[in-house]
Amino acid sequence: MRGGEQVDREFDVSKARVLEQLQLCLDNSKKGALDAPIEALLNFINELDDYVTTSSCSGRIALFCEQQDARKRTGTWLLASHDVVTVEAAAAAYQDERIRDSQGPVMFKFEPFVLHVQCRTLERARDFLKTALDCGLRLWMASLCMCAPCISNSGLVLGKKFMVAVRTTLKLESPVAYDGQRLVDEAYIACLVQMANDMFAENLQRIARFETGVRAMVARQAEQATRALEREHARQARKHSQMAVAPAAKPTSTPAEAEEPILSLDF
Template identity: 40%
Template sequence: MASFQRQKAQRLARADASRKGAVDEGAAAVVQLLNERARFCTTSSCSGRLVLMQSSAADTNSCEIQKKDCRWLMVTHETCAKDDVLAALEKSTGDVVLKFEPFVLHVLCQELQDAQLLHSVAINSGFRNSGITVGRGGKVMMAVRSTHCLEVPLTHQGKLLVSEEYIEFLVHIANGKMEENTRRIDRFYKGLELALATSTSVSSSAEGREKSHPVYLHRRKRRTSQEQDVHTPPEDHSEDSRPEEDTENSFDIFAEVLT
């Protein structure tokens, strides 16, 4: 537990490495809610965005946002208008794709049961591509993801491939996805708030029961230990001396239900 708290403190002390340099406004409430809890630490997030991405940047001195060998002609975390897209496309000199990327959140969890709680809330909120990764060293990472993406090519070598009417249609679809994305974030926040409060209440009640029945717990533990000594064959005690099988560095648990 102390090790997790040190790791959390170190992560939260780092400067924000994103281009924006801060958490998106749409994700800030969820991030704050989790980081206020001792058992969770957010490592990255995006509230969702609409992007016009050009696959090859002709002007390397451009002030446009760069992403490796790509150039973002437009990026917004809110809904947009057809004219915004058309204005950005005027700067196109290569192959441009319109993309909608939904909310994503990565959370480092103290224990697997903590990640399972987040996973359950995420699935119930509509983020059906969420999953849990457990590393070989015991690091538990929870990823909140969705499947309602959009990716459509609009230009090739700077030439517009579709009509303005079609762009207007795409913008309407993308804005609808952005609005649904916002609703899912809101459901996730409310569900998470309730689940965390319930989990804390249950943990406190269980701790109180244990403190009020110390003799019973002592006897139960002693009886369980005696039963194990009776029913466990002597050769089974050699299990710990076997070399650990080095099969995989990690395993993933992913939701298979797709929208």
């Protein structure tokens, strides 16, 4: 098992690399930057000593033209928004000429908030996961996985790094075209937009509750650290006080008093 100092060094190196990429806007997402609805939350987490965010999405409404090759699923984003969308914007994307040339499904989607956080220690990872589960989000779930490549709901990923995956089960996915043929009318698109916008509003409320929970978690951790430090100071003070007291002098034995001579009187 790796020692504590090595774990600390590995975490510090990993965090520095992630923060450098964020500063240089080397984000792996399509947009290439932090999503505005969660930017304050991510900045707060990344300022903490024991946590760093490795990937995130605030939630997304999208129209995605899927393509499959022999190795992986790829595709084209005809619409991608990290905010609510209008029926007009979705309808315009649905009329995109690329749909006519597509092979496979075209999906209208709502994808929820997702966050991956690397933690310095297992204890800190458990704190973060518990916070996600304690935010009153009944649809959040937890699982404990060993070296799992990914997990679909909130949970811990244990391996060389302590990772926490936070995700809700809010989701909408509907095919609207297939192999170049549009399957629905604009009224159906309008219905999907309304459902997705309602989910996005609920998604933002969950993010707000989670951010409040994270800030409360940090306050509790600081309070616990303060109490632990106070207990240690008190222990050290007692130890020094005991050392300062001289050991009690052992009582010295006094010479036995000389016995008085016994006078014998003969009458």
